[in-house]
Amino acid sequence: MRYFAPASLEEAINILLEHEGAIILAGGTDVMVEKRSGKIEPSAVVDIKKLEGELRYMRLSDDRLEIGSLTTITDILHWGKLPHEVTSLKDAARVFGCHEIRNRATIGGNIAHASPGAEFASTLLALDATVQLAGKDGKRELSMEDFFLGPGKANMERGEVITGFSVPLLSGSSSCYMRASRVDGMDLAIINCAIRLQDLDAENLAVRAAFGAVAGKPIRIVEAEKLLAREDFEGVKRLLFDTLNPRATSLRAAPMSKKLLAGNLAEDTYKIAKERLAG
C-alpha cells in the first residue's frame, strides 16, 4: 500500500485517478478499521489532511451553513456559532463515536462511506443539505437523496473528493437527531432518526424526517412526515411498523425491534424538535 499526502485538491484527484484502488484517507477512523479487517485492500491511501486549510471550515451566510468536508466531529460539537436551526448536527456529533474518534473523524468521511446508519447521513438528509464534490471534470453538487445509492455505495466517481456540504437555514425551523443504541456510551446506532421542522403558519408544520439503519441507505419517509406533521404518532408507529423491512443480518437488533423502535424514535425526535421550535 502506498501513502500519499497531496498538498492540493488537484493533486489529490490526480493521484486517485492514477492509482487504481486508491482511497481517500481523512480521519481514518473508518478506513483503518476496514483495512485491518480486510474489508478493503487499498493499493494506496490519499491522505487529504494537508487540504485542511481549504476543506476544514464552518461558515455562515444569510441562509446557509457551509461545512467543509474535513471539519472534524469535535469541530461541530464545540462550534459556538452553530445556528439553532441545525442543532441536529450537534446531536449527531454528541453521540458520534467517542472523544478520540471525534477528534479525527470528519463529516466528509462519515458521509463518503454511505453507511446506512451513519450519524450525519440522516441528519444532513433531513436538513435538505447538498453535498459538493470535486473531480477531474470540475465540481458538482448533489442532494443527499441523490448521493446515497445503497449500502456502502455513494454517487461518487473515481477521482472525486467530497469538498463540503451546504445546509439551508430555514427561518422558523428546528431540528433534532436521535438514535437508539444498545449501551449509553460509545456505540453504533441500532437505528437513528433526524427531523427538521418548519413553521409554515400558525397551524401547519413542514416536516422532513430521515431514518438511518432501517434500509440499505438513509431514507426519507414522506408518509411518515405527513403523519408527524399532524402529530399522529400512533399513525407513524403503525406506518413504520407495517412498511419498514430492515435486513435480518443486523448485529444490533432484530428487524422486529427496528420496526417497533422506528415510530417511537420518530415521536421522541419530533417532540424535541418541536420544543426547540418553540425556543
Place this chain on the structure above:
Amino acid sequence: MSVEIKINVNNRDYRLIVDEEDTLLYVLRERLHLTGTKEGCGNGECGACAVLVDGEPVRSCIILAAEMNGKNIVTVEGLSKVEKDGTVKLSPIQESFIEEGAIQCGFCTPGFVVASSALLEKTKDPTDEEIEEYLSGHLCRCTGYATILKAVRKAAEKTR
C-alpha cells in the same frame, strides 16, 4: 513502501523510516519500545492505545505513522515528570488513579490516564457531561468504572 517521518515523542525528536502501512501504535511500541501504550482491539474501539497528538487525545491504533510527520506526541510514559535529580513526579491524575483504586489489571489504565489528562488540561472543574465526553469510549472490564470516575473527580479537585 517506506516513508520518512519526523516526530517528537515525549519531548524527544525522532527521524524514522516507517512502512507506509504501519500504525502509530505499532511504531510507538515496536520501534520506539514505548510499550505503555496498549493494543486492546486494534480497531479504535477500546481506548487502550490513546495518546496525545498536538495535545489532543487520539487512538493510535487507527492512525498511520505516516500521517504523523511533524507532530508532537505524548504517550503515557510522558505524563510523569522526571526531575533533574532523577526523581519521578506523577501527574495528579496518575496519583488519584492509584489512591482511589481506579486500577485493577491496568491494561486500560494508560488510555484512561491519557484521556483524563487531556480533560483536565481543558477544564479544572469537569462536569459529568465533560467526563462522559472524554471517557465514554474507554473500556475497562475490571473496575465497573466507579473508582475511575472518582479518581478523575478527585484529580480535578487537586489541580484546582
Place this chain on the structure above:
Amino acid sequence: MSTIAVGKSVPRFDAREKVTGEAVYIADIQFPGTLHVKVVRSTIPHGIIKSIHTEEAEKAEGVYGIITGEKADFLVGICIHDQPPLARRKVRYVGEPVVAVVAETEKAAIKAARLVRIEYEELPHVLNPLDAIKEGAPLIHEDLGSYFHLPTFNPKPGTNIFHHYHVEKGNIEEGFRKADVIIERNYSFPHIAHAQIEPHGAIARWSKGNELHIYSSTQAPFIVRSVLSRVFNLPSTSVRVTVPYLGGGFGGKSDLTIEPLTAYVARFFPGKWVKFILTREEMYFGSLIGRGCYSTLKMGFKKDGRLIAAKASMHFAGGAYGDYAINIVTGAGHNSTGPYEIENVYVDSYGIYTNTPLVGAYRGYGHPEAHWQTERHMDIAARELGIDPVALRLKNILKPGSENNLGQIIKESNGNLEASIKIAVNEIGLGKEKRETEEIARDHNVRIIKNTSKGLDRRAIPVITKKEEERFAVGRAIAPLMKSPVMATNAGSSAIIKANKDGTFNLLVSSIDMGQGSITALSQIAAETLGIPVEKVRHYRAADTEVTPYEWQTVASSTTWKAGSAVRKAALSVLDKFKETASKVFDVSPSELEVRDGKVWYGNESIDFKELAKGYVFPDGHAIGGPVIGTGAVVPHGLTYPDKKTGRGELAAEWTFGCQAAEVLVDRKTGRIRVRKFVTVLDIGKAINPLMAKGQVEGAVVQGMGAALNETLVYGEDGRVRNASLTDYKIPTPEDAPEELVTIFLETPQPDGPFGARPLAEHGIVSVAPAIANAVRDAIGIDLYDLPLNQDRLLEAIYQREKGKGGDK
C-alpha cells in the same frame, strides 16, 4: 482487633507501574530475533481436513515455516485429554487452529497466512447442546471412549456428552407427590465473552538443550507446566512458565488455552523466541468463552412456602473440546438449586460437545447459570404461592444446621445469609420501613463495611421522556446467592518469605495478580502476621515456575483465602525461626518469647528482626541461625471425591453467602433497561483490603450487567461467531455503570481463612442477572427466561403482550 496492615485500604503496590506504563504485559515483551505466529483457522464448523496447501505461503517473504498438527502425537487436557494443539484430521468449530505460520514479523505472518489453502469435507454440525444430545445428532468426538480422563468424570462414548454429573438427595418423586404447588420452567444463559482488555498471548522458546521456557498471560502457570511436561515428555524441571503482568483474566486465561499450540510450534525453531498474541477478534473464538447453559428447573412447594423438592437439569454447550468446561458442569451441579435447604433434590448436569468455540471458566463458574434459573424461579414461585418473594426465600434459606444438597452441614461461621438478605432488601427500598443498615447488622450481631459509589448522571436518558410516566417503569427486586469454590481436592497453595537484613521481606507465591489485587492483599497478610508495616513486604511481581512456589491456579476466588493462608503460615514459620535463634541468644525457651514491632522480645529485652534475618552475630563474632526463609503450604480442608451414586460428599471447602438487589428503569418504548441502583451484600469474613474488595464487587456487578442486558455471542448458521469485535459485542461503557453502586460487606470470620477472610472476587457477578430480571418483572410484569435482556427480548415481549390484549400494537 487492632491491626497494622490487614483491614486497611492500602493502595495497590503495582499501581505505580501500571499508571506510568512501566508494567510489562505479555505483548510488551520483545526479545531480539523473535518469530511471530499467525494461525490459519477453520472456516467450517465440522469436517474432515482433506488437504492443506502451504507451498505459496512457504515462499512468502519473511516466512520461517508453516506448521500443521500432523506431527503432534499428543492430546491436550487436564481432566479429559481431548484436544490436539493444531487440528488433526478433523476440525470441530469455526476458528479452530489448523495451520500456524511462523515469520520474521507479524505483518509477514499475516500476509503469508492468507496464502494457505485448506480443503475440507464438511460434516453436519450442531451448535445447541439440546440438539447435540438428540438421537442422530452429528457425533463430534468419535474417539471419546478412548480419551484419558480422571476417574471423577463421566463421559458417554458414542454421544456428545463429555461429562454427566448427578446429585441426589432424599426422594425426588416423593417430594413432588407431597408438594402442593409445582412449578417448572426452562431457562437459558448464552455463550458470552470475557472481553478482558488484554488479548491473550504466549512467547515460547526451546533451548538447543531441549528445555522449554514459555511466557504466558496465564492464570495457571503450574497447570501449563504440568500439561506441557506431560505432552512433550519432559521433566518438570525442563519446562519453565513465567507470567508477566496479566491484563484481566476472569477465568478466560485459566487452565490452558494457547500455550500448547505456542510450545508445539516453537519446537520446530529451537533457540528462537516464538510469539503468539491473539487479536481482539481471536479472543472470541481463539481462547476460551464462557457460559452457554440451557436448563429446566422444577420445584415443589408446600402451601406455606416450604420448598420440598427441586429437580434441575442443566445442559452446557461446552464447545468443541470439553476439558475446560468439565468442572463447570460439576460446579453448577453443586449449587444448582441456590442457597436453599431442600429435602429432595435431583440434579443432572451435562457437559455437551457443540461445534462452537471452547467454553472455560468465567467468573462465577457455573453459579451465575444456576442462580439465573433458581432466583428467577423463586420469584415466580412466590407469586404463584401468593407469598412475598423475600419471605419465601427467608423461609427456605440455608442456615446454621441446614444440610445442603451435597450433604454438608452449614455452620454459623459459614456466613450470615439471613442478614445479607435483610440488608439488601432494606437498601433497595423493599423493606416495610427504611431502617439504618447498621441497625440491622446489630440485630444480627455482625460487623459491616458499607460503600456507595456514584456513576455518571444519566443524561443519555432523553429529557423529554421524563414527562411520560406511563412510558417508564421502575422495578426493584432481590436475588440471594451462594458460591463455593470448585477445585481439585489437593488444590494446594504455597508461599516463601525471605527475611532481609534491613527488616524487609520478600514474598514469593505463584498466584497471579490479574487485577484483583493479590500482590497487595497477600503482602498485607504477610505484614500483619509478621507485625510490621506493609511497605516492608515486597511481593515478587511475576510468577515463575522455576522461582516461585507451587500454586494450583489463580481461580475460584481462592487467592486471598487459600494462598493467603499459605502466606500466613510462611510468615509464622519466619517468626518461629526468629524465635528459635533469639531463644538461644536469651537462653530461654522459644515459647517464652513474644513478637511485636519488628522485634523478638523476652520481657523488656528485644532483638530486632534485622539482627536475626541473616542469623544472629554475637559480640564476639560467632554466628548462629543463618539466613531466614519461611515457607507455608495448604490444601483445602477435607475435600473428597463425590459419591459415585449420589454425587454427594465434601465437595465445597467453604461458601460465601450474599444477596444482590437491583432497581431498574424500564423504557417500554425502546425496550432499554437501565440499572439505577445496584446493591451487593456479601459475607466475606474479613475485608483484608476494603478498597480492593469493593473494587472486585463493583467490577463483577458491571460485568454481570453486561451479560444480563446485552452480551451474547451471535453465531451464524455456519457456526461462525458473527460479533467478534468490541464494536459488535458491546460491553458496558463508563456511561452504563449504575448511578448508585452499593457494596456492603459482612464480617463473620471464616475459621480457616487468614484473619477470617473468605472468597469474594467472583461473587458479585453471581446473582446480577436474576436480580435485574426480577426487577424488570416488578416493573412491567413480564417474566423473562432467556438472557440477555436486550431490546429484542423486551420489545418482542411487550409487543406480544399488547397484541394479546387485543390492541393492534
